[in-house]
Amino acid sequence: MSTDKVITAEQLTKRFGDFTAVDHISFEVQKGEIFGFLGANGAGKTTAMRMLCGLSLPTSGKATVAGFDVYKENEKIKKNIGYMSQKFSLYDDLTVKENMRFYGGIYGMSDKQIKDKTVFILKHLHLESEGNKLVKSLPLGWKQKLAFSVAIFHEPEIVFLDEPTGGVDPVTRREFWNMIYQAAADGITIFVTTHYMDEAEYCNRVSIMVDGRIDALDTPSQLKKTYEATSMDEVFLKLARKAVRNAD
Amino acid sequence: MKQFLSFIKKEFLHIWRDKRTMFILLGMPVVQIIIFGFALTNEVKNSKIAILDYAKDAASTSLITELDASRYFEIDKNLYSYDEIEAEFKKGKIKLALVIPQQFASDLQHFNKAQVQLIADASDPNTANQLTNYATAVIMDYQKRITNDRKLPYTINTEIRNLYNPQLKGAYNFVPGVMAMVLLLVCTMMTAITIVKEKEMGTMEIMLVSPMKPQMVVIAKAVPYLVLSAVNISSILLLSRFVLDVPINGSLVLLLFESILFILVSLSLGLLISSAAASQQTAMFISLVGMFLPTVMLSGFMFPIENMPLALRIVSNIVPAKWYFTIVKSVMIKGIGLHAIWKETLVLTGMMLFFLTVAIKKFKIRLA
Numbered sequence: 286m287s288t289d290k291v292i293t294a295e296q297l298t299k300r301f302g303d304f305t306a307v308d309h310i311s312f313e314v315q316k317g318e319i320f321g322f323l324g325a326n327g328a329g330k331t332t333a334m335r336m337l338c339g340l341s342l343p344t345s346g347k348a349t350v351a352g353f354d355v356y357k358e359n360e361k362i363k364k365n366i367g368y369m370s371q372k373f374s375l376y377d378d379l380t381v382k383e384n385m386r387f388y389g390g391i392y393g394m395s396d397k398q399i400k401d402k403t404v405f406i407l408k409h410l411h412l413e414s415e416g417n418k419l420v421k422s423l424p425l426g427w428k429q430k431l432a433f434s435v436a437i438f439h440e441p442e443i444v445f446l447d448e449p450t451g452g453v454d455p456v457t458r459r460e461f462w463n464m465i466y467q468a469a470a471d472g473i474t475i476f477v478t479t480h481y482m483d484e485a486e487y488c489n490r491v492s493i494m495v496d497g498r499i500d501a502l503d504t505p506s507q508l509k510k511t512y513e514a515t516s517m518d519e520v521f522l523k524l525a526r527k528a529v530r531n532a533d
Numbered sequence: 534m535k536q537f538l539s540f541i542k543k544e545f546l547h548i549w550r551d552k553r554t555m556f557i558l559l560g561m562p563v564v565q566i567i568i569f570g571f572a573l574t575n576e577v578k579n580s581k582i583a584i585l586d587y588a589k590d591a592a593s594t595s596l597i598t599e600l601d602a603s604r605y606f607e608i609d610k611n612l613y614s615y616d617e618i619e620a621e622f623k624k625g626k627i628k629l630a631l632v633i634p635q636q637f638a639s640d641l642q643h644f645n646k647a648q649v650q651l652i653a654d655a656s657d658p659n660t661a662n663q664l665t666n667y668a669t670a671v672i673m674d675y676q677k678r679i680t681n682d683r684k685l686p687y688t689i690n691t692e693i694r695n696l697y698n699p700q701l702k703g704a705y706n707f708v709p710g711v712m713a714m715v716l717l718l719v720c721t722m723m724t725a726i727t728i729v730k731e732k733e734m735g736t737m738e739i740m741l742v743s744p745m746k747p748q749m750v751v752i753a754k755a756v757p758y759l760v761l762s763a764v765n766i767s768s769i770l771l772l773s774r775f776v777l778d779v780p781i782n783g784s785l786v787l788l789l790f791e792s793i794l795f796i797l798v799s800l801s802l803g804l805l806i807s808s809a810a811a812s813q814q815t816a817m818f819i820s821l822v823g824m825f826l827p828t829v830m831l832s833g834f835m836f837p838i839e840n841m842p843l844a845l846r847i848v849s850n851i852v853p854a855k856w857y858f859t860i861v862k863s864v865m866i867k868g869i870g871l872h873a874i875w876k877e878t879l880v881l882t883g884m885m886l887f888f889l890t891v892a893i894k895k896f897k898i899r900l901a
Contacts, residue, residue: 338742339742340741340742360744363743363744364744366742368738368739368742369739370735370738371735372734372735372736374734374735374736374738376543376547376734376736378546378547378550378551379543379546379547379550383543383546386539387539387540387542387543388739388743389539390535390536390538390539390540390543391536391539391540391743391744391745392536392743393535393536393744419550445742
């Protein structure tokens with residue numbers, strides 16, 4: 286196994302009773318790649334992602350994240366990943382700086398590291414004057430960008446983004462993706478689930494899940510060619526229509 | 534450890550930012566002690582009574598003076614006919630009326646026996662009962678005084694001594710009750726709410742993907758409320774000692790130790806509720822209905838457990854506050870030591886271990 290594969294999954298499966306949420310999926314993600322994880326609601330994206338993050342134990346199959354086994358080396362995985370959920374994940378009643386201090390703290394960063402990183406991020410986002418403001422007073426777009434900065438605050442190898450751009454305007458989404466590109470250029474692997482098909486075009490490679498299985502996995506341009514589609518939207522619809530399972 | 538500390542710091546910031554809740558949590562015990570201490574009391578004090586005196590002789594006058602002079606009663610009105618009595622009761626100002634028949638003095642002198650009638654407003658049975666008891670006591674006192682020089686064939690004198698609380702102060706009972714109530718409210722309800730809040734906001738997931746151990750998350754959430762509770766216990770004890778003059782007869786160390794044990798029971802209950810509740814409202818509802826009501830009703834604080842039907846007496850055993858209430862009363866008021874309350878202590882310890890184990894187990898299942 287070459288070292289630049291940061292995520293590998295082999296026949297990864299999760300069953301809840303009779304229901305197979307994730308059905309023998311296999312894929313690999315390269316270091317520094319932006320890997321799009323697409324699927325309709327209920328297709329099993331979130332469950333698959335939770336298994337990789339160590340929030341949920343697989344029923345069968347193998348998987349490694351950052352070189353660590355998801356069954357046995359849970360704790361080591363947790364140190365090397367960042368996570369941003371579809372729900373907004375900063376504390377509204379804390380200031381921007383307090384949020385950063387907290388997240389840095391639970392990842393065991395030193396005071397100096399936290400301080401330097403905070404200054405760096407605020408400067409990078411042009412939010413120097415907002416550092417001591419309560420998060421709830423900031424506009425949603427800023428919060429979203431801050432949440433991403435916080436998710437990669439401890440410089441993880443991989444960051445999992447679960448529908449990160451829900452409810453954000455197109456301009457902010459664009460800016461958000463610029464941040465993702467920047468992070469990928471810095472060597473952080475991005476694993477992102479999304480509903481927006483234009484965002485799928487930004488990914489290096491895309492997998493599309495239908496009914497718990499990965500039905501397609503390739504670069505966006507290759508996928509369009511294979512499915513004779515002009516946009517990712519079309520590709521997605523062609524695949525998702527085959528779904529038997531009801532979206533919730 | 535550093536992770537743990539930054540988590541606790543964050544929890545304190547949450548509490549600090551929500552000033553209103555913080556003041557409620559810290560002010561509530563103070564207000565409760567003051568309200569219970571000065572406003573809400575079931576002691577009889579200057580109750581207004583009406584007098585219907587048909588006799589108007591020396592004996593009746595001195596009996597009335599005696600009643601008026603006692604600190605329990607205050608004569609509000611002198612009535613002149615029997616019909617007026619009910620009218621007065623309907624106005625609601627008086628709670629008790631005394632009727633003295635004609636020839637009160639001469640009956641006393643000639644037959645050694647006279648009768649008076651006490652009429653009480655029994656729409657509140659407890660008060661009615663208490664008032665008639667007090668009035669009877671005053672009348673007996675009067676009788677004793679006038680028969681002093683004469684020899685009665687047989688008399689039994691009862692001499693009453695009220696142990697541990699000679700002045701029959703209500704504070705001796707409600708201070709332990711308020712302690713149990715406040716601790717339960719702060720620990721159980723607030724812990725449950727704050728954990729469920731993280732679940733609701735989605736920040737719990739972030740915590741769980743972080744290297745922080747789930748058990749640590751739970752413990753770190755509970756620590757600030759432990760501190761708040763310690764502050765509350767201190768303020769309750771200081772107020773009751775120096776404002777209400779309730780003594781701490783037993784060992785303060787033992788009292789604090791037992792209080793911490795009860796806090797831990799309450800915190801574990803809060804954790805348990807948080808793992809069962811999906812929203813903050815549910816958590817609050819379960820804490821209030823499931824914890825607060827039984828504490829008020831079944832701990833022995835408001836209503837004596839011995840007088841309850843068997844079923845309720847059995848149920849009262851699973852209310853942690855009942856055991857704590859007994860402990861605080863024993864240590865604080867009666868001044869007895871651990872040897873007398875080891876059973877209660879053991880029950881509380883058992884409850885804590887049980888709730889904590891179940892809570893942590895449930896918390897883990899959610900992660901799998």
